[in-house]
Amino acid sequence: MIRTITATVNNSSGVLNRITGLFARRQFNIESITVGVTENPEISRMTFVVNVDNDRALDQVIKQLNKQVDVLKVRDISGDTIVARELALIKVVSTPQNRSEIETLASPFRASIVDVGRDSVTLQVTGDHQKVEALIDLLKPYGIKELARTGATALKRSSKSQSQELKYSFIQ
Amino acid sequence: MSMDLEVEAKMQAAEQTDTQMSGSQMILQSLVEEGVDIIFGYPGGAILPTYDEIYKKGIRHILARHEQGAIHAAEGYARVSGKAGVCIVTSGPGATNVVTGIADAMIDSLPLIVISGQVATNVIGTDAFQEADMVGITMPITKHNFQIRDVQEIPTVMKQAFHIATTGRPGPVLIDLPKDVSTNVGTFNYPKHIELPGYQPTVQPNRLQIKKLNAAIKEAKRPVILAGAGVLLSGGSSELATFAKTRNIPVVTTLLGLGSFPESEELSLGMAGMHGLYTANMALHESDLLINIGARFDDRLTGNLDHFAPNATIAHVDVDPAEIGKNIDTDIPIVSDAKRALEILNTSKEENDGFTAWHEHLTSYQKENPLWYEEDGETLKPQKLLELIYEETNGEAIVTTDVGQHQMWTAQYYQFDEPDHWVTSGGLGTMGFGFPAAIGAQFAKPDKAVVAVIGDAGFQMTLQELSILQELNLPVKIVIVNNASLGMVRQWQQLFYEERYSHSLFPIQPDFIKLAEAYNIPGFKVENPDEARDVLKKGLEMDGPVLFDFRVTSLENVYPMIAPGKGHQEMEGVKP
Ligand SMILES: Cc1ncc(C[n+]2csc(CCOP(=O)(O)OP(=O)(O)O)c2C)c(N)n1
Numbered sequence A: 001m002i003r004t005i006t007a008t009v010n011n012s013s014g015v016l017n018r019i020t021g022l023f024a025r026r027q028f029n030i031e032s033i034t035v036g037v038t039e040n041p042e043i044s045r046m047t048f049v050v051n052v053d054n055d056r057a058l059d060q061v062i063k064q065l066n067k068q069v070d071v072l073k074v075r076d077i078s079g080d081t082i083v084a085r086e087l088a089l090i091k092v093v094s095t096p097q098n099r100s101e102i103e104t105l106a107s108p109f110r111a112s113i114v115d116v117g118r119d120s121v122t123l124q125v126t127g128d129h130q131k132v133e134a135l136i137d138l139l140k141p142y143g144i145k146e147l148a149r150t151g152a153t154a155l156k157r158s159s160k161s162q163s164q165e166l167k168y169s170f171i172q
Numbered sequence B: 001m002s003m004d005l006e007v008e009a010k011m012q013a014a015e016q017t018d019t020q021m022s023g024s025q026m027i028l029q030s031l032v033e034e035g036v037d038i039i040f041g042y043p044g045g046a047i048l049p050t051y052d053e054i055y056k057k058g059i060r061h062i063l064a065r066h067e068q069g070a071i072h073a074a075e076g077y078a079r080v081s082g083k084a085g086v087c088i089v090t091s092g093p094g095a096t097n098v099v100t101g102i103a104d105a106m107i108d109s110l111p112l113i114v115i116s117g118q119v120a121t122n123v124i125g126t127d128a129f130q131e132a133d134m135v136g137i138t139m140p141i142t143k144h145n146f147q148i149r150d151v152q153e154i155p156t157v158m159k160q161a162f163h164i165a166t167t168g169r170p171g172p173v174l175i176d177l178p179k180d181v182s183t184n185v186g187t188f189n190y191p192k193h194i195e196l197p198g199y200q201p202t203v204q205p206n207r208l209q210i211k212k213l214n215a216a217i218k219e220a221k222r223p224v225i226l227a228g229a230g231v232l233l234s235g236g237s238s239e240l241a242t243f244a245k246t247r248n249i250p251v252v253t254t255l256l257g258l259g260s261f262p263e264s265e266e267l268s269l270g271m272a273g274m275h276g277l278y279t280a281n282m283a284l285h286e287s288d289l290l291i292n293i294g295a296r297f298d299d300r301l302t303g304n305l306d307h308f309a310p311n312a313t314i315a316h317v318d319v320d321p322a323e324i325g326k327n328i329d330t331d332i333p334i335v336s337d338a339k340r341a342l343e344i345l346n347t348s349k350e351e352n353d354g355f356t357a358w359h360e361h362l363t364s365y366q367k368e369n370p371l372w373y374e375e376d377g378e379t380l381k382p383q384k385l386l387e388l389i390y391e392e393t394n395g396e397a398i399v400t401t402d403v404g405q406h407q408m409w410t411a412q413y414y415q416f417d418e419p420d421h422w423v424t425s426g427g428l429g430t431m432g433f434g435f436p437a438a439i440g441a442q443f444a445k446p447d448k449a450v451v452a453v454i455g456d457a458g459f460q461m462t463l464q465e466l467s468i469l470q471e472l473n474l475p476v477k478i479v480i481v482n483n484a485s486l487g488m489v490r491q492w493q494q495l496f497y498e499e500r501y502s503h504s505l506f507p508i509q510p511d512f513i514k515l516a517e518a519y520n521i522p523g524f525k526v527e528n529p530d531e532a533r534d535v536l537k538k539g540l541e542m543d544g545p546v547l548f549d550f551r552v553t554s555l556e557n558v559y560p561m562i563a564p565g566k567g568h569q570e571m572e573g574v575k576p
């Protein structure tokens, strides 16, 4: 099962190393990791998307993370109402003839063209996992030259009621 | 705070201890602040400034003859004293030589402070002379590690390191000290408080879970306590005794938990696990309530998990939450210091039915299936040797072992009645551990008899530390259980590899007596079983170090045994 876990950690050197090392030696499968500083420059937030076999494995991931001295707080936010976003840069084969077609296709995704070359355009899209996947699928027939994706980064939503019907906001 | 007060507070703080010191001086002063009175180590280039301060300050330092000896000695010291063992080594090869000991301390939860020299900060990362990435190498085998980049960090790092190593679930902490940091000068102000928001071990049990456990005991018909190293590490042996006796619940220990409950008590069923006692394993197997206190359900203890305690409600007290539910689904999880949990359990006045039938059942197992071996009338049986050692030390010695058959025989035949008298490498199974660990144990308890029970193979891994015995006339008694083989390996080859003894029989051996002589240590070789007791007695009574070379039955096996993949109910080699 796929779970989203966030951890706030000390923003000191080697912390990412500690965490990825831990995942590797305990045989936890990571789908993605993102890291960035928080509003407090001494603290970073990591978002992991992990693939675990069962509850015991998930429990171990969380407990082992918690054991790290540099890890301040760990939360499994999968069941919560969260805002989770990924960013993808997609370089698509494109001719002047089909460029506007691609633009039209991208617009419901609020994807923007960030670079235009002679035979390609690069689109930038942000959104949750499914949304990014969906756009990539749509663009595949044109020929994807290069693809760069971040992992997910996520926050809990502040109010439950507002987001109950809208578990993942698909298109912003 | 008003302006004045603030200024005043600052001035006071400044007055206290604001002294200019070099990094090395700070390291040593921090050790003094932490009450360290002995360190084990080996000097070299990157750590020379610190050794210069050791020279000047006169702090007690034991020079090992190999860094592995130093760190195992620190482990032995830690296990017996309950304090952190301190080990100091140089960068590169000095530091990599302690990796085995760090891993050993990690898996057996021993508090260690390891200070490794490092090349200067401006050349870190350039493959400088004797550079090794110790923070990277030891990341997975330390509870935490630090590289000090600024001399001003030293007091805080040292304070945190000791705190992390000795609290919660203890473990090794490595501090990597670049040479320039150790010579730079700064102000020394040892912090009084620790700020580690990411490290807050839970030591108080949840009352609700304690209630649940009390209720479960009330319901139980066949309860058993499994006592592990956590009881010893928390200093909770007498609380365990009170708990077991007032509730009338039998106690099984793990290998590392030996001594946490007196083995001579009627409630004691002895050690469980791969070479544990039949009754101990069957008690776990047949129990309906298994109360694990400070053990981690290691695979050598549990055997095949599919067969483990199939009918038991599992209660697990552990200060490390990650151990709870890791291998075994737990019904009553109690995250707590073992001693604290026992204290609280002991405040309860819950009645129970005395478990008479259960006790009778277990007693009949004990009668029918005791430990056993057969004399052959010719050779000294290793089991017999261990019985003799037990008798001739009145069961009061601190006993260390190496790893192998002799370790299991010691665990089986030496009866531990006191906590912290047993030092062995459990989780990592580190050959070469036992002898230097005995040295550390002797330093922790200078007035106690310390016996190192060592295999003829394992002894050859760290025997260079005979120098320490010679130099300091340290009265460690070394008992080599000499079966002229890598006995445990040979046993497995006999049982599981059709007697193909691949590299497990020694074609030649050194003359251990002459070896002892070279270090000016009296040595006794015993081949005749009839002489064993007298020689042992004589040697043990001697003041200084002694080495015994006991020639024992060469092809003896350790039994009973749970073969790999089998469950507790499938023990082999039980008394016929
Ligand atoms: C450092 C290390 N290398 C290898 C092993 C594997 N091993 C376990 S027991 C053993 C044999 C030990 O022989 P000895 O010290 O003579 O003890 P015995 O089993 O004969 O009592 C070996 C090689 C180990 N535990 N540790």
Ligand SMILES: [Mg+2]
Pocket: B455, B456, B457, B481, B482, B483, B484, B485, B486, B487
């Ligand atoms: Mg041997």
